[in-house]
Amino acid sequence: MTCRDVSRRASTYLDEDLSLRERLALKAHLFICVNCRRYVAQLAATLNLVRDRQWAGVDEEAEDRLAAMFRQSGKSDGGSGFTCT
Amino acid sequence: MTSGAADAAYDDDTLIARLLERDERAFRWLVRQLHGMMLAFARSFVRDAALAEEVVQETWVAVIDGLARFERRSTLKTWIYSILANKARTAAQRARRTVAFSDLGPAGGDPVDPDRFMANGHWASPIEPWDAMTPERIVAGQHLWTVARGAIELLPEAQRAVLILRDVEEQDGPTVASLLGISEGNQRVLLHRARASVRDALSKIMTDPQKAGPDKKTTQTGQGPRRQS
Known part of the structure; x- marks a missing residue:
């Protein structure tokens, strides 16, 4: 397995979707290749960052506007005044 | 009954129950979780930012209106995104924009150049x-x-x-x-x-931008600051 092969499989590897055979071949390559070790670790760090929801957010104005809509929609039973498509 | 901590996470069942009880705090929590990324997602279909915002707003309306009928065959988030994807696709068609999601572009399947x-x-x-x-x-x-x-x-x-x-x-x-x-x-x-x-x-x-700068090696011995890891 070459570095280029690793770069093609790194993402699937991190998703734990590689076949056993490919996973072992990739691990063997990582054992001897510092560049690929770095690459895979950096890709993993990227995923961790993107998955971290701490940054989740919305500007307050939009949140308030949607909350107002939510309040209003509850005022009348059933017919909310909004059409559902 | 309202939740304790303002930012406590809700599981789907609790969240849906709260929303059906018209708990605004639960709704705001959901909006904070999803709204920003929903906008970015909608912009994948419709480039225009104002139109994307409209699509997301319509999605929230449909979510509020349809929640009582949500059958929970998927998670709440998946359901919301499926509504959003449909609305965004329709809006893109109205704007005569075709979104060629299956077009992978050049270089086959290589993720790295x-x-x-x-x-x-x-x-x-x-x-x-x-x-x-x-x-x-x-x-x-x-x-x-x-x-x-x-x-x-x-x-x-x-x-x-x-x-x-x-x-x-x-x-x-x-x-x-x-x-x-x-x-x-x-x-x-x-x-x-x-x-x-x-x-x-x-x-x-x-990557370290200061590599060429003054020597910043961490001290390996003595009382210098030492970073484990």
Whole structure:
């Protein structure tokens, strides 16, 4: 397995979707290749960052506007005044 | 009854029950969780920011209206995104925009630019370590996220849509493929490329910019500051 092969499989590897055979071949390559070790670790760090929801957010104005809509929609039973498509 | 901590996470059942009880706090929590990424996702279909906002707003309306009829065959988040995908697709059609999510572009399925490898398949230039990942930088994680977020916004549309669904919203591959109407194989290729691009963007700030600067070696002995790890 070459570095280029690793770069093609790194993402699937991190998703734990590689076949056993490919996973072992990739691990063997990582054992001897510092560049690929770095690459895979950096890709993993990227995923961790993107998955971290701490940054989740919305500007307050939009949140308030949607909350107002939510309040209003509850005022009348059933017919909310909004059409559902 | 309202929840205790303002930012406590809700599970789906609790959240749906609260929403049906018209608990505004629960609704605001859901909006904070999803709204920003829903906008970025909608912009994968409709480029116009105002139109994307409209599509997301319509989605929230449909969610509020339809919640009582939600059959829970999927998670709440998946359901919301499926409404959003439908509305965004319709809006794109109205704007006469075709979204070719199955168009993978050049270079087959390679997530990393082939030019970065030598003929023998080795990296043409070394992968620099992310030395800048110091504790201070980690504390300033906000900045990292800003960079990642910027990179996500710059991704080609189909890649952005897949990355948001797979990695930000943590939906599984088959769900994402069916939401976007693409094959699972294409979904995977788009995801790999997107991840590689975001990693590249982060790499620009994570590799040590001060390498050429004054000597900053950490002291290995004596009383100098010592970083374990």
